[in-house]
Amino acid sequence: MATVLVVEDDSNTRMFTSINLTTRGHRVIEACDGREGEEKLLRHLPDLVLLDIRLPEKTGLEILDRMAEDPRLAQIPVIIMTASHLNLIDEDSKNHTMIVDVLIKPFRAARLLDAISKAIRS
Secondary structure (H helix, E strand, C coil): CCEEEEECCCHHHHHHHHHHHHCCCCEEEEECCHHHHHHHHHHHCCCEEEEECCCCCCCHHHHHHHHHHCHHHHCCCEEEEECCCHHHCCHHHHHCCCEEEEEECCCCHHHHHHHHHHHHHC
């Protein structure tokens, strides 16, 4: 199964996501803010990143920019998790080819697992 980095400042969303992934055999690495997320991203080089856009310390868009600059990180698929509608995400973020899906919070487990499955296959 895949190693998934979940970068989410809301503890309930992070726990919901982690439980759904670990019970299906995935290894989950958690980060509660952007700075910790970037550190764990660089340390673990996960197979997939679930990334909130609005994070303390460093935003999800800043993490995406960092990923785009590093060839090792630019190959990692990213699923954006956001409470905002798609048109509220910075236009520049749409240019990041590593974004494979967007989950609008709150999302159901079935939607999460479908997005994860598709991202891992791609």
